[in-house]
Amino acid sequence: MQSRAHEFKQRSATALLDPELKRAMGKAKGGFQQKRRNAVDALPEFEALRQAAREIKEHTLHNLDFYLERYERAVQSAGGQVHWASTTQEAREIILEICRNAGAKRVTKGKSMVGEEMGINEALEQAGFEPVETDLGEYIIQLAKEPPSHIIAPAVHKTKDQITDLFHAHHQKYGLTDRVTEVPAIVNEARTVLREKFLSAEVGITGANFLIAETGSSIIVTNEGNGDLTNTLPRVHIVTAGIEKVVPTLEDVSTILRLLARSATGQEMSVYTTLSTGPKRKEDLDGPGEYHVVLLDNGRSQMLGNEFHEMLRCIRCGACMNHCPVYQSVGGHAYGWVYPGPMGSVLTPLMVGLDKSFDLPNACTLNGRCKEVCPMSIPLPDMLRKLRQRGHEQRLTPFRARAALGLWAYFAKRPRLYQLATRLGMAVLGSLGKRRGRFRRLPFAGGWTDARDLPAPQGVTFQTAFRKRGSQK
Amino acid sequence: MSAARERVLANIRTALNRTGPLADSVTAVLDARLENPRANVKPAVDGEVVQQFLSKLESVHGAVVRVATMEKVSEAVDAHLQQNALSPELVVAPDPLLEDIPWSNRFAIERRAAKGDDRVSVTAAFAGIAETGTLVLLSGAESPTTLNFLPEDHIVVLKVERIVTHMEDAWARLRKERAKMPRTVNLITGPSKTADVEQTIQEGAHGPRRLRVILVG
Amino acid sequence: MPSSNENGALTRPHVGLFVTCLVDLFRPNVGFAAVKLLEDAGCTLSVPEMQTCCGQPAYNSGDATNARDIARQVIAAFEEFDYVVGPSGSCMGMIRAHYPEMFPTDALWRGRAARLAEKSYELLSFLRDVLGVECVHARYEETVTYHDSCSGLREMGIKAQPRALLGQVNGLTLNEMNESEVCCGFGGTFCVKYPKISERMVADKVQSITESDATTLLGGDLGCLLNMAGRLKREKSRVKVYHAAEVLAGLTDLPPIGDPK
Numbered sequence: 001m002q003s004r005a006h007e008f009k010q011r012s013a014t015a016l017l018d019p020e021l022k023r024a025m026g027k028a029k030g031g032f033q034q035k036r037r038n039a040v041d042a043l044p045e046f047e048a049l050r051q052a053a054r055e056i057k058e059h060t061l062h063n064l065d066f067y068l069e070r071y072e073r074a075v076q077s078a079g080g081q082v083h084w085a086s087t088t089q090e091a092r093e094i095i096l097e098i099c100r101n102a103g104a105k106r107v108t109k110g111k112s113m114v115g116e117e118m119g120i121n122e123a124l125e126q127a128g129f130e131p132v133e134t135d136l137g138e139y140i141i142q143l144a145k146e147p148p149s150h151i152i153a154p155a156v157h158k159t160k161d162q163i164t165d166l167f168h169a170h171h172q173k174y175g176l177t178d179r180v181t182e183v184p185a186i187v188n189e190a191r192t193v194l195r196e197k198f199l200s201a202e203v204g205i206t207g208a209n210f211l212i213a214e215t216g217s218s219i220i221v222t223n224e225g226n227g228d229l230t231n232t233l234p235r236v237h238i239v240t241a242g243i244e245k246v247v248p249t250l251e252d253v254s255t256i257l258r259l260l261a262r263s264a265t266g267q268e269m270s271v272y273t274t275l276s277t278g279p280k281r282k283e284d285l286d287g288p289g290e291y292h293v294v295l296l297d298n299g300r301s302q303m304l305g306n307e308f309h310e311m312l313r314c315i316r317c318g319a320c321m322n323h324c325p326v327y328q329s330v331g332g333h334a335y336g337w338v339y340p341g342p343m344g345s346v347l348t349p350l351m352v353g354l355d356k357s358f359d360l361p362n363a364c365t366l367n368g369r370c371k372e373v374c375p376m377s378i379p380l381p382d383m384l385r386k387l388r389q390r391g392h393e394q395r396l397t398p399f400r401a402r403a404a405l406g407l408w409a410y411f412a413k414r415p416r417l418y419q420l421a422t423r424l425g426m427a428v429l430g431s432l433g434k435r436r437g438r439f440r441r442l443p444f445a446g447g448w449t450d451a452r453d454l455p456a457p458q459g460v461t462f463q464t465a466f467r468k469r470g471s472q473k
Numbered sequence: 474m475s476a477a478r479e480r481v482l483a484n485i486r487t488a489l490n491r492t493g494p495l496a497d498s499v500t501a502v503l504d505a506r507l508e509n510p511r512a513n514v515k516p517a518v519d520g521e522v523v524q525q526f527l528s529k530l531e532s533v534h535g536a537v538v539r540v541a542t543m544e545k546v547s548e549a550v551d552a553h554l555q556q557n558a559l560s561p562e563l564v565v566a567p568d569p570l571l572e573d574i575p576w577s578n579r580f581a582i583e584r585r586a587a588k589g590d591d592r593v594s595v596t597a598a599f600a601g602i603a604e605t606g607t608l609v610l611l612s613g614a615e616s617p618t619t620l621n622f623l624p625e626d627h628i629v630v631l632k633v634e635r636i637v638t639h640m641e642d643a644w645a646r647l648r649k650e651r652a653k654m655p656r657t658v659n660l661i662t663g664p665s666k667t668a669d670v671e672q673t674i675q676e677g678a679h680g681p682r683r684l685r686v687i688l689v690g
Numbered sequence: 691m692p693s694s695n696e697n698g699a700l701t702r703p704h705v706g707l708f709v710t711c712l713v714d715l716f717r718p719n720v721g722f723a724a725v726k727l728l729e730d731a732g733c734t735l736s737v738p739e740m741q742t743c744c745g746q747p748a749y750n751s752g753d754a755t756n757a758r759d760i761a762r763q764v765i766a767a768f769e770e771f772d773y774v775v776g777p778s779g780s781c782m783g784m785i786r787a788h789y790p791e792m793f794p795t796d797a798l799w800r801g802r803a804a805r806l807a808e809k810s811y812e813l814l815s816f817l818r819d820v821l822g823v824e825c826v827h828a829r830y831e832e833t834v835t836y837h838d839s840c841s842g843l844r845e846m847g848i849k850a851q852p853r854a855l856l857g858q859v860n861g862l863t864l865n866e867m868n869e870s871e872v873c874c875g876f877g878g879t880f881c882v883k884y885p886k887i888s889e890r891m892v893a894d895k896v897q898s899i900t901e902s903d904a905t906t907l908l909g910g911d912l913g914c915l916l917n918m919a920g921r922l923k924r925e926k927s928r929v930k931v932y933h934a935a936e937v938l939a940g941l942t943d944l945p946p947i948g949d950p951k
């Protein structure tokens with residue numbers, strides 16, 4: 001997918017003016033947070049699981065080559081094929097090749113963020129295939145020709161009325177001419193339209209929440225059942241996964257599964273957790289005849305060796321964005337690429353380049369809520385700060401901000417000069433602001449006073465007043 | 474071996490400060506970890522496991538009916554059909570457990586994989602997990618996976634002795650009873666649902682609208 | 691060797707007051723409130739002259755070099771004291787959580803930073819957790835609501851301490867607002883770099899404050915309080931804003947933050 005992360009400022013400004021977005025985000029936020037809270041409170045072992053999950057992932061990452069090779073071997077012995085791709089370009093070519101060999105026309109898709117990374121839908125369309133997103137949220141945004149705005153609730157930015165309009169515009173060709181305005185009817189209509197697609201697709205592409213080295217299984221976790229129809233009905237099943245998705249054993253994945261749904265939606269388990277291992281067996285009555293896994297690196301092995309390696313623990317639960325006040329304000333599209341919110345603000349610079357996304361790690365108050373809720377204990381704020389450091393070193397910070405910071409630091413490192421300057425400055429500001437107690441406008445403080453008044457200083461600095469008191473005592 | 478494969482593995486090894494694969498002595502330890510999987514943290518499951526299984530399943534809107542013997546399954550299925558005004562056409566998984574049931578001759582029964590317009594399927598569960606009210610279904614000649622997803626009503630027969638406490642217990646049984654992983658293992662926790670329209674939960678997204686468990690024993 | 695009380699705290703500890711740059715410049719009253727509270731609790735107090743700021747603006751902007759220089763200055767100015775205390779969870783969180791990680795390759799300064807970090811505390815949590823202060827002598831007859839500033843809450847575990855102390859103030863009623871733990875949109879330089887996003891966040895916060903029906907907003911970090919007070923004023927709200935220390939010390943003769951004399 002083409003990155004528009006460099007347009008964050010404009011895109012977030014537009015988003016803030018969108019009343020529909022505000023309504024949609026407002027509705028979603030409280031639910032996600034409360035449900036997670038309830039689920040975590042109901043599980044006394046949550047913290048212990050979190051610790052265990054972190055250890056499992058760290059262990060796996062430290063031996064990643066080994067586990068990937070064991071995984072590959074297990075897939076092969078179950079009759080499946082593993083394809084490796086360093087770049088999204090390589091991954092797209094592999095997938096197109098498999099689709100061509102399958103003589104495919106229609107390709108159903110389960111939700112896959114790695115698929116978004118690859119821009120697989122555009123590639124399939126350009127090559128003459130018909131990709132059909134089957135997760136309801138993904139389907140909605142596919143109709144709207146938009147990227148997802150959330151990693152587990154891709155259409156969270158859409159209101160029901162907007163979905164009604166979309167369905168009305170796109171479903172008439174199937175003879176469905178009534179406007180569906182209520183949730184059950186909307187869901188039903190999608191079920192009807194997509195059922196047909198499921199049954200006629202030649203290839204099904206899903207993502208993977210986990211890959212298991214022990215068994216060679218790929219796991220998807222869904223609520224709708226679309227992923228299962230995608231990986232069972234077509235002749236060919238393709239799994240796309242990042243190389244960090246591997247975990248050693250079924251026991252290990254059990255531990256992490258206990259965190260995933262609780263953190264994402266507040267469920268104890270999602271409705272469908274499905275393990276796929278190779279193609280259908282000789283004796284099976286259904287299932288795909290071919291099973292392919294496309295393992296994508298795309299910058300991940302780089303992260304493994306640097307200060308961002310903890311990001312590879314991410315299980316894509318979305319809790320960080322559900323609790324991020326910036327994400328809640330601007331929505332996912334403002335971030336301009338596949339991954340929004342705090343995890344996206346770390347991943348996007350690492351995957352598409354810091355110079356093309358420098359706003360993302362900066363547009364954060366470092367309030368720490370994401371880190372607090374992250375089931376994998378990823379220190380997201382620290383990583384954002386590290387990205388700012390990289391940006392500072394690479395001189396990506398805008399000139400004015402650098403100059404202002406430099407000037408401030410010059411004084412801050414010279415306490416006596418600083419105290420002299422601030423004593424004078426505060427005396428002036430204090431007397432100017434005395435009458436109203438605040439400023440509505442102030443030169444050089446537009447960023448502040450556009451949004452709020454600036455309370456006036458008392459007029460004397462503490463250092464001055466305290467010394468005076470001391471000498472009077 | 475593809476060039477990309479070698480590139481990715483080499484990059485990983487460089488990142489991990491290594492020049493080649495792990496030493497044999499290290500892989501031996503890791504292989505042992507794979508061969509003797511250990512459970513990590515297992516949440517306490519309060520109370521009796523069958524009770525726990527039932528209450529968890531009901532909390533996710535799975536409907537449960539408990540019958541004493543396999544002979545009673547047919548009746549329970551019939552009750553479900555009547556309750557939901559469904560016609561007595563069933564697609565039953567060709568599982569020996571289900572073949573032995575004395576089915577009421579009111580039913581028209583087919584034994585096969587599912588088709589797009591099947592209304593009701595009956596399958597057998599490999600296990601039930603009390604911790605979360607989850608059903609474990611395995612694919613195979615006797616249990617086509619499509620039966621778990623295409624029909625609107627999915628009826629699952631579960632024998633009470635197949636209920637285990639934790640997910641890890643189900644894996645242990647799977648390793649013991651099956652020589653290798655089936656193509657598909659479905660962990661099912663309630664009927665299909667979606668919250669993609671304004672986070673309103675709606676059941677019956679793409680999979681079954683109703684999940685009915687008949688617990689036997 | 692100074693003696694200790696049952697909390698393990700020194701009985702008459704020598705405390706270096708880290709004033710914080712915003713208190714120094716905008717609201718000295720908070721500094722005097724800190725002085726009063728600490729002296730009342732039996733501390734000997736010093737205010738080193740060689741202090742300006744904790745360096746957070748540089749650190750959070752990615753300017754590690756300047757941040758380190760400033761950190762060294764703070765360490766040198768404060769390491770002689772038994773404790774370092776400041777009326778801000780954010781600045782003290784900077785010293786406590788971040789100073790030690792700023793010197794990964796310099797064992798000497800890493801050690802000095804770690805030793806300083808260990809004895810650095812935010813004011814209200816210091817009073818409560820270290821000194822074991824049970825009661826304060828103050829009166830404030832208003833319904834207040836308390837905003838949990840992010841760094842204090844998440845880096846320093848400040849949540850119960852200010853509420854316990856405020857519970858001792860005569861006449862004061864606490865009405866919790868919804869989402870008291872959600873960021874107010876200040877975020878240091880964030881609020882001027884991304885003013886529109888910050889505006890939405892502080893507007894949401896002001897809505898929570900208003901809905902709490904409190905007549906006064908309290909908090910433990912002046913940055914957040916200036917932000918929220920400024921927005922309350924912009925929206926013509928009559929809610930008064932004080933730093934919690936001012937109320938606890940009974941120093942509320944001064945007009946609230948952002949109000950005229």
Ligand code: SF4
Binds near residue numbers: 313315321374376377
């Ligand atoms: S960073 Fe943490 S909270 Fe965010 S999606 Fe990843 S695992 Fe979930």
